Structure formats: C-alpha cells, structure tokens
Amino acid sequence: xxxxxxxxxxxxxxxxxxxxxxxxxxxxxxxxVREVPVEAKSSSKTSPEQTYRWSTxxxxxxxxxxxxxxxxxxxxxxxxxxxxxxxxxxxSFLYGDNPLYKFTESVFVGVSAAYAMVVGFWTxxxxxxxxxxxxxxxxxxxFPDMESDVQSDLLYLIPxxxxxxxxxxxxxxGNWIARWPLxxxxxxxxxxxxxxxxxxxxxxxLQSTIMPFIVFTADGSLLWIKSLRNTVVIVGVTSCMxxxxxxxxxxxxxxxISRLGIWFLMITFGASFAYxxxxxxxxxxxxxxxxxxxxxxx
Amino acid sequence: MLEILQNLDRRWIFLVMFVxxxxxxxxxxxxxxxxxxxxxAVFDAVDNLPDGSNIVxxxxxxxxxxxxxxxxxxxxxxxxxxxxxxxxxxxxWPPGIxxxxxxxxxxxxxxxxxxxxxxxxxxxxxxxRAGNEGVIKLVVEDLKKSYTTxxxxxxxxxxxxxxxxxxxxxxxxxANVSAGYPxxxxxxxxxxxxxxxxxxxxxxxxxxxxxxxxxPDQLTGMLAAIKGAAEYEQAIIxxxxxxxxxxxxxxxxVRMGPQLVAHVLLISLIVLGNVIYxxxxxxxxx
Amino acid sequence: MKRTVPLLxxxxxxxxxxxxxxxxxxxxxxxxxxxxxxxxxxxxFILGGGNLLKMQLQKISAQQAGWGYAAVTLIAFFVTLFxxxxxxxxxxxxxFPEFSWSGNYLEVGSxxxxxxxxxxxxxxxxxxALLAFYISxxxxxxxxxxxxxxxxxxxxxxIVLLGRTYASEWLTxxxxxxxxxxxxxxxxxxxxxxxxxxxxMDDFTTPGMRAIxxxxxxxxxxxxxxxxxxxxxxxxxxxxxx
Numbered sequence: 128x129x130x131x132x133x134x135x136x137x138x139x140x141x142x143x144x145x146x147x148x149x150x151x152x153x154x155x156x157x158x159x160v161r162e163v164p165v166e167a168k169s170s171s172k173t174s175p176e177q178t179y180r181w182s183t184x185x186x187x188x189x190x191x192x193x194x195x196x197x198x199x200x201x202x203x204x205x206x207x208x209x210x211x212x213x214x215x216x217x218x219s220f221l222y223g224d225n226p227l228y229k230f231t232e233s234v235f236v237g238v239s240a241a242y243a244m245v246v247g248f249w250t251x252x253x254x255x256x257x258x259x260x261x262x263x264x265x266x267x268x269x270f271p272d273m274e275s276d277v278q279s280d281l282l283y284l285i286p287x288x289x290x291x292x293x294x295x296x297x298x299x300x301g302n303w304i305a306r307w308p309l310x311x312x313x314x315x316x317x318x319x320x321x322x323x324x325x326x327x328x329x330x331x332x333l334q335s336t337i338m339p340f341i342v343f344t345a346d347g348s349l350l351w352i353k354s355l356r357n358t359v360v361i362v363g364v365t366s367c368m369x370x371x372x373x374x375x376x377x378x379x380x381x382x383x384i385s386r387l388g389i390w391f392l393m394i395t396f397g398a399s400f401a402y403x404x405x406x407x408x409x410x411x412x413x414x415x416x417x418x419x420x421x422x423x424x425x
Numbered sequence: 426m427l428e429i430l431q432n433l434d435r436r437w438i439f440l441v442m443f444v445x446x447x448x449x450x451x452x453x454x455x456x457x458x459x460x461x462x463x464x465x466a467v468f469d470a471v472d473n474l475p476d477g478s479n480i481v482x483x484x485x486x487x488x489x490x491x492x493x494x495x496x497x498x499x500x501x502x503x504x505x506x507x508x509x510x511x512x513x514x515x516x517x518w519p520p521g522i523x524x525x526x527x528x529x530x531x532x533x534x535x536x537x538x539x540x541x542x543x544x545x546x547x548x549x550x551x552x553x554r555a556g557n558e559g560v561i562k563l564v565v566e567d568l569k570k571s572y573t574t575x576x577x578x579x580x581x582x583x584x585x586x587x588x589x590x591x592x593x594x595x596x597x598x599x600a601n602v603s604a605g606y607p608x609x610x611x612x613x614x615x616x617x618x619x620x621x622x623x624x625x626x627x628x629x630x631x632x633x634x635x636x637x638x639x640x641p642d643q644l645t646g647m648l649a650a651i652k653g654a655a656e657y658e659q660a661i662i663x664x665x666x667x668x669x670x671x672x673x674x675x676x677x678x679v680r681m682g683p684q685l686v687a688h689v690l691l692i693s694l695i696v697l698g699n700v701i702y703x704x705x706x707x708x709x710x711x
Numbered sequence: 712m713k714r715t716v717p718l719l720x721x722x723x724x725x726x727x728x729x730x731x732x733x734x735x736x737x738x739x740x741x742x743x744x745x746x747x748x749x750x751x752x753x754x755x756f757i758l759g760g761g762n763l764l765k766m767q768l769q770k771i772s773a774q775q776a777g778w779g780y781a782a783v784t785l786i787a788f789f790v791t792l793f794x795x796x797x798x799x800x801x802x803x804x805x806x807f808p809e810f811s812w813s814g815n816y817l818e819v820g821s822x823x824x825x826x827x828x829x830x831x832x833x834x835x836x837x838x839x840a841l842l843a844f845y846i847s848x849x850x851x852x853x854x855x856x857x858x859x860x861x862x863x864x865x866x867x868x869x870i871v872l873l874g875r876t877y878a879s880e881w882l883t884x885x886x887x888x889x890x891x892x893x894x895x896x897x898x899x900x901x902x903x904x905x906x907x908x909x910x911x912m913d914d915f916t917t918p919g920m921r922a923i924x925x926x927x928x929x930x931x932x933x934x935x936x937x938x939x940x941x942x943x944x945x946x947x948x949x950x951x952x953x
Contacts, residue, residue: 131434131436134434134436134437134440137440165802165805167803167805167806167808168808169808169809170806170807170808170809171809177809179803179808179809181802183802183818183819183820184820202825205829206825206828206829207829209829209830209833210828210829210830210832210833211833213829213830213833213834213837214833214836214837217833217834217837217838217841218837218840218841220841221436221439221841221844222436229777229780230780230783231834232780232834233780233781233783233784233787234783234784234787234830234834235787235830235831235834235835235838236763236784236787236788237763237783237784237785237786237787237788237789237791238787238788238791238826238830238831238834239831239835240759240760240763240788241760241787241788241789241790241791241792241795242519242520242791242795242826242827242831243519243756243759243760244756244757244759244760244792244795245791245792245795245796245816245823246519246522246553246756246795246817247519247555247752247753247754247755247756247757248753248756248757248795248796249795249816250552250553250554250555250753251554251555251556251749251750251752251753252750252753252754254573254574254578255554255571255573255746255749255750255753256750258573258574267810268810268812268813269578269810269812269813270574270578270580270813271578271804271806271807271810271813272574272578272579272580272583272804272806272807273580274580274582282743283747283750285747286746286747286750286751289747289751290750290751290754293751293754293755293758294754294757294758294761296758297758297761297762297765303713306713306714306717306947306948307716307717307720308751309717309946310716310717310718310720310721310724310946310947311720311721311724311747311748311751312748312751312752313721313938313946314720314721314722314723314724314725314728314938314939315559315724315725315728315744315745315748316935317721317725317934317935317936317938317939318724318725318726318727318728318729318935318939319558319559319562319615319728319745320558320931320935321725321729321931321932321935321936321939322728322729322732323558323614323615323618323619324614324927324928324931324932325928325932326618326619326732327613327614327618327619327639327643327928328614328924328925328927328928328931329925329928329929329932331618331639331642331643332638332921332924332925332928333925334642335638335642335643335921336918336921351896352896352897356913356914359914359915359918360914360917360918360921361918362918363914363915363917363918363919363921363922364918364921364922364925367918367919367921367922367923368922368925368926370922371922371926388922389860390859390860390863391915391918391919391922392919392922392923393860393861393863393864393867394863394864394867394911394915394916394919395634395915395916395919395920395923396864396919397863397864397865397866397867397868397871397911398634398867398868398871398908398911398912398915398916399631399634399916400864400868401867401868401869401870401871401872401875401908402630402631402633402634402649402650402871402875403630403631403846404630404688404691404846404850404868404872405630405650405651405652405684405688405872405875406493406629406630406631406650406651407630407839407840407842407843407846408446408683408684408687408688408691408843409492409493409630409650409651409680409684410489410490410492410493410836410839410840410842410843411442411446411492411683411687411840411843411844412446412450412492412680412683412684412687413491413492413493413495413680413836413840414492414836414837414840415443415446415447415450415683415840416450416492416680417833417836419447419450419451425451433851435848435851435852438844438847438848438851439844439847439848441847442843442844442847443844446843456876456877456880457877459905461905461909487835488831488832488833488835488836489835489836489838489839490839491832491836492836492839492840519756520827520831520835522817523817523824523827523828523832526817526819554749555749555750555752555753555755555756556745556748556749556750556752556753557752559745559748559749559752560749562741562742562745563742563745563746563749566738566742567742570742570743570745570746571745571746571749576815576817577804577814577815578804578813578815579804579806634912634916634920635920635924637912637913637916637917637920638917638920638921638924650875652875652876681876681877684875684876685876685877685878687843687847688872688873688875688876688878689873689876689878690847691846691847691850691872692869692872692873694847694850694851695850695851695854695865695868695869697851698850698851698852698853698854698855699854699855699856699865702855702856702857
C-alpha cells in the first residue's frame with residue numbers, strides 16, 4: 128500500500144471514530160441555552176410609556192440541559208458543527224491541496240474582509256465621522272444617548288474629503304488623487320514614529336544599557352555574579368552593534384568583536400525560535416481542544 | 426534505513442505531531458508550575474494595587490492567537506476581579522471585540538456579586554477603534570477624541586467610570602494582551618514609555634524576545650507565551666486557593682502537557698535530522 | 712498636483728506631529744490629525760473590501776482558473792456584509808428600546824456574531840494551528856548544525872525548549888543547591904534548565920534584541936526624515952498612473 132494511502136486511511140479512521148464517539152456521548156456536539164427575558168421601557172418622556180419585550184439566550188453546559196428554562200439551540204448547534212467542519216477542512220490541507228480546503232479558504236477571505244469593513248464602519252465611521260458631522264441625525268438613529276446641544280464639527284469635513292479621495296483609488300481614472308490621503312497617512316506615521324522610536328527604542332535602550340561593569344554591596348564587597356551579568360549585557364549590545372556597523376571593514380579587532388556579536392545574535396535567534404515553536408504548538412493544542420472537548424466531548 | 430528517513434513523507438511527521446499534542450490533551454496531563462520572577466512582577470503589579478483600582482485591559486488579539494493568549498486574558502480578568510478592580514476594556518484589533526466578550530462573561534458568571542449588573546460602575550467596554558498606534562496616541566492624551574461612546578453607543582460622559590476620565594494616564598495600570606501589531610510594542614512606544622503609565626503585558630512567543638529589552642525600565646513585567654500564562658495562573662492559585670476548584674482557571678496549566686511532549690518531539694526531530702545530515706556527509710552525499 | 716501637493720501634505724502633517732513633542736500649541740493639532748488618521752484607517756478597511764471585490768469580479772468575468780472559488784468569496788463577503796450592516800438579529804439598546812438601530816452590531820446571538828463565532832474563528836485559528844505541523848517538518852529537514860553559528864542557535868533552542876517545560880524538572884530537578892566552589896558563588900542548581908533558559912533570555916537575548924532595536928530605531932528615524940523631507944518619494948508611485 129502506498130504511504131499516502133496509509134495516512135489517508137488513518138485520518139479517515141480518526142474522523143470516523145470521532146463521529147461515532149459523538150453518537151456514543153449523546154448530548155455532546157449539541158448546544159443548550161438559557162432564555163433571558165428582557166423587558167425595556169420606552170426612554171422618551173414625552174410619548175406614552177410603552178414596554179418592549181424580547182429574549183436573549185445564554186449558552187449553558189450540556190449538564191444543565193434538563194433544568195427548567197433550558198432549551199436546545201438549533202442555530203448554535205449548527206454553528207458548532209460548521210466550526211468543526213471548517214476546522215477539519217483547513218486541516219485537510221496537511222494531506223494536500225484539495226477543493227474542500229480551497230472552498231473554506233475562499234469563505235475565510237470573504238468573511239474576514241467583510242468583518243473588517245463592518246467593524247470599521249460601525250466603530251469609527253458612524254461613531255467618529257457621522258456623529259460628528261450630523262449629530263442630530265445620529266441622535267435619532269444610532270446614538271439616542273447623545274447630548275441634544277452637540278453641534279456639527281465641520282472640521283471633520285477634511286477627513287471625509289480625504290476618505291473619499293482614498294476610495295477614488297478604486298476608480299478606473301484619476302486614481303492618482305488617492306496619493307493625497309496616502310501622503311497624509313504616510314506623513315502622520317512618519318511623524319509619530321520618528322519621536323517615539325528615538326525616545327523609547329534608541330535613547331531608552333541606550334539608557335538601560337548604561338550600567339556599572341563592577342557592582343559592590345553597601346559594605347564594599349564585590350557582587351561578582353551581578354557584575355558578570357552586567358558585563359555580558361554591555362559587551363553583548365556593543366558587539367552586536369559593531370556587527371551592524373558596516374561603514375568600517377570588519378578586519379582585525381573589529382572582526383573578532385563582530386563575530387562575538389554574531390554569536391549573541393545566534394543565541395537571540397535560537398531563543399526566539401524556541402518561543403515561536405512554543406507559540407505554534409499552543410495554537411494547535413487550542414484547536415484540538417476545540418475538536419475533542421467542545422465538539423466531540425471526549 | 427537512512428534512505429527511508431531521507432525520503433520520509435512529511436505527512437508522517439504531521440501525524441506524529443498530531444498524536445504528540447492530542448494524547449496529553451485527551452489525558453488531561455498537567456504539571457506543577459513555579460512562577461518565575463518575571464511572572465511574579467506581573468502578579469505583584471496587579472495584586473499590590475489597592476482593591477478597586479482602575480485598570481485598562483487592552484485585548485489586542487484575534488481567534489488565530491487565542492490559543493496562546495486567551496488563558497492570559499482570562500487570568501488577568503480573574504485576578505482583577507478577585508481584587509475588585511474597575512476594568513476598562515478596549516482593543517485595537519477588530520476581532521478583539523469578541524475576545525473582550527469572553528472576559529466580560531467571566532466577570533458576570535464567576536464574580537456576579539462584584540460585577541453583575543454593574544456595567545459602567547465596575548467595568549466598561551470601550552470596544553474597538555481603527556487607527557492602530559493612532560488610537561493609542563489619542564487615548565493617552567485625549568480619550569474622548571477617539572472614544573465618544575462605549576460599544577453600546579452610550580456616551581462616555583453618561584458612564585460613571587468614564588465621566589471624569591480625560592485620558593488613560595489617570596489609570597493605575599495598563600494590562601495589555603497582544604498578538605502582534607498593533608500591540609504590546611506600540612503600547613510601550615506611545616503609552617508606557619513617554620507617559621510613565623505602569624504597564625504589564627501578556628504576549629505571544631514570537632513577540633516575547635522583542636519585548637524583553639523593555640523590562641524593567643519601560644515595562645513592569647511580561648507573561649511570555651503559554652508558559653507565562655500557566656505560571657501566572659499558578660501564581661494566582663497560590664495566593665487565592667479558592668480558584669483551584671475552577672477548571673476554567675487552569676486553561677494554561679492544562680496546555681503545558683501537550684507542550685512538553687511536542688517540545689520533546691521537536692527536539693527529537695532536530696536531532697534525527699542532524700544525524701541524517703552527518704551520516705550523509707560521511708557518505709559524501711551532502 | 713500629482714507630486715507636489717502630496718509631498719507638502721506629508722511634510723506638514725509629519726512636522727506638526729513631531730512638533731507636538733516640543734511645542735504645546737501643536738498638541739491639539741496633533742490630536743486632530745490623529746483623529747483624522749484613525750478615520751482614514753477605517754476607510755482603508757473599505758478600500759480593502761472594494762479591492763477584493765474588484766479582483767474577484769475580474770477573475771469571474773475573465774473565467775480564470777478557479778473562478779468558482781472567487782464566486783464563493785464574493786458570496787461569503789456579501790452575506791457577511793449584509794448581516795453586519797443591517798444588524799440582522801440585533802435587539803435595540805435596552806435603555807432606548809424605541810430606537811431599533813441603537814443595539815450593538817456584534818450582540819451575542821445576532822447573525823453577524825454567528826458568522827464570527829462559527830466561521831471566522833475556526834477558520835483563522837486553524838490556519839495558524841497548521842504552522843505547528845510545518846515547523847515540525849522544518850525542524851526535521853532544515854535545522855542543520857552546518858557551522859558554529861547554526862550549532863549555537865540549535866543548542867540554545869534546545870535548552871530553551873526544554874527549560875520552558877516540566878522536562879527541566881525531570882532532567883535537572885535533582886541538581887543540589889550547593890556551591891560548586893567557595894561560598895555565595897555559583898551553585899549546581901544554577902545549571903537547571905529552567906534557570907539556564909532564564910539566563911539566556913535575560914543576559915544574552917536581551918542584549919541581542921536591544922542592539923536590533925537600536926538599529927531599527929535609527930532606521931525608522933532616517934526613513935521618516937527622508938519621507939518628510941521629500942527625499943524618499945517611493946510611496947507616490949510612478950507618474951504613469953491614471
């Protein structure tokens with residue numbers, strides 16, 4: 128049997144076992160909710176008092192399914208199975224590229240682009256542009272809580288114009304005009320980064336490195352471990368910076384110092400690699416936790 | 426044998442990795458953790474504040490990094506709740522809104538006596554604003570220029586917690602959980618460093634080495650990757666033993682089982698790969 | 712108009728924001744500029760969505776290979792956009808129930824929330840979870856101790872990988888807390904893997920990263936100055952644009 132066939136068979140067996148276990152552990156792979164009734168009274172003081180009623184639903188554990196007020200949630204159970212399907216479909220890429228993966232990947236691209244648009248629209252555009260330019264209309268629609276004496280801030284016409292120019296980039300003609308808002312964006316980024324990076328990452332880091340090579344206690348005795356550690360840090364920073372300094376030929380003493388710098392950098396990258404591995408594995412275990420715990424209930 | 430290993434289908438490695446993570450996860454293997462000094466610095470920063478202090482919790486991550494960061498965010502939330510701190514939630518990542526929802530659920534379900542029905546007086550959800558570091562620049566100088574309302578559209582001037590809050594320089598601590606840009610580094614660059622706002626962060630393994638040089642001058646402490654989360658959970662349990670009964674408070678600790686096996690597997694793979702490499706060199710094929 | 716105005720806009724904006732650090736009068740202007748900056752960032756999401764739409768429609772109209780997937784992307788995009796903008800399944804704010812649009816667009820239980828919780832979350836989380844598999848394959852095939860530098864990297868990685876798990880306790884937990892030589896000096900327990908990995912992080916990784924940070928800071932400062940002074944105009948693209 129071909130190696131790939133064995134792998135595929137194993138995955139199939141695992142998938143099948145998973146589904147069987149869902150059946151065995153009835154109540155798993157199902158979502159139950161508690162109904163929370165909401166009763167809200169009209170906020171208007173002038174119109175006659177009116178009461179509005181609706182319900183929200185709070186997810187509960189399957190153990191509570193027989194308690195009063197708890198019901199089976201079709202939408203959330205469907206959601207759980209859709210989640211499991213999406214997870215397995217993406218994992219199927221490990222076997223090789225396939226239509227199932229491509230389908231879910233396409234869905235992901237569409238959903239994430241729309242998600243970002245919707246969030247940007249409601250949080251920034253409606254709240255910080257629409258409500259600033261048309262406070263009266265904003266009060267009548269989305270923000271009834273807004274003070275009635277708030278006036279339009281016409282200064283916000285500037286970002287509105289810049290935003291329209293930015294979107295002009297999608298037009299077939301005259302899209303060079305999008306350079307104007309882009310220039311604002313680039314200029315602002317350069318302006319705030321220049322100061323912050325110099326203050327925190329240049330001066331701040333140099334300040335943190337300025338420390339004594341030799342450290343004594345109050346009674347004058349040498350703290351040689353602390354002294355050694357300080358020396359390692361100072362030598363490390365200096366040698367790495369010498370390595371980054373390409374304006375002089377790396378020959379003679381400079382060559383040895385820069386080589387020491389490379390070693391420090393290798394240690395840095397080794398530790399970074401280890402931490403990256405740690406992170407990636409944590410992400411995998413969280414996903415498998417979803418499959419085994421939330422979906423299959425093993 | 427060497428030939429088999431040289432031509433090994435990578436899917437076998439995938440399968441072994443799957444088993445290495447899945448088995449300890451199913452078995453629920455956990456190990457005791459000893460909080461490191463760095464984690465204790467974070468613990469102390471939250472714990473040494475008087476009860477009811479004001480804390481900004483900026484949860485800048487998405488579901489893609491939740492496996493690593495959710496345990497940290499939950500642990501921060503529980504620790505703040507145990508101290509009855511007032512919490513201001515915000516995020517610079519669009520999906521962060523849903524991550525905040527998870528923390529608010531913890532407050533309402535596990536600490537109802539302090540937080541349930543106390544929206545606006547004990548916690549507030551400011552939600553998301555676009556602009557990355559641009560938002561940080563505003564909230565540290567003029568909060569209401571960026572956030573005029575909370576996530577529910579309520580005017581900040583009508584919420585007791587935010588009514589008199591001009592900017593977040595007035596809060597007692599900034600706790601940030603971050604998956605990258607914008608996140609911990611930006612909070613240090615534009616917040617904690619220029620304005621001396623006491624800050625603790627929890628970040629991914631990828632970010633951890635990048636954040637190290639900021640400690641302790643520009644950053645009070647850091648939880649690095651899932652190990653940091655597990656140690657922080659242990660530190661909280663050590664001081665508040667009642668939390669030991671809550672399995673949800675051990676999310677990070679539970680993840681350290683798969684972590685151990687997977688790390689050992691990865692080291693074995695590196696060693697095996699190098700053995701093959703040296704054998705190839707000896708045979709003159711490399 | 713095509714080049715001079717943008718150069719002027721970026722220079723004025725940038726220098727005002729630099730001025731906020733030194734001139735109190737500029738602070739308010741700087742905050743205004745940041746508020747506009749944030750709004751533009753939100754419009755960038757819309758630009759991104761519009762661009763996606765344009766590309767996918769081009770793919771479909773040209774019947775390029777895989778155009779069916781482009782159609783799937785568009786359907787997913789429009790459905791999510793509709794349920795998010797129309798606040799499908801969202802209840803009004805309980806304080807103002809007569810204002811039907813006053814509710815939170817991401818209310819738990821709403822259609823937009825459902826898309827986030829059950830489609831966006833598993834897809835994005837699993838995409839990233841795949842990396843654990845690829846890093847293990849890379850560890851087997853690519854991480855070779857070919858020279859001194861690579862050997863240092865691998866040894867450090869192994870120490871930190873073991874030191875950050877309970878393996879350090881199993882392998883080196885028995886090291887006694889006794890001095891190797893003299894009083895108050897290094898002890899055997901200092902060589903426990905968890906302690907070694909902490910030393911690596913504090914005393915070796917920190918200086919390495921610090922030097923990288925200093926280098927990046929200088930790079931950012933010089934690039935920013937080049938942009939603001941109009942020396943670097945690459946962001947303006949070519950003059951041939953329509």
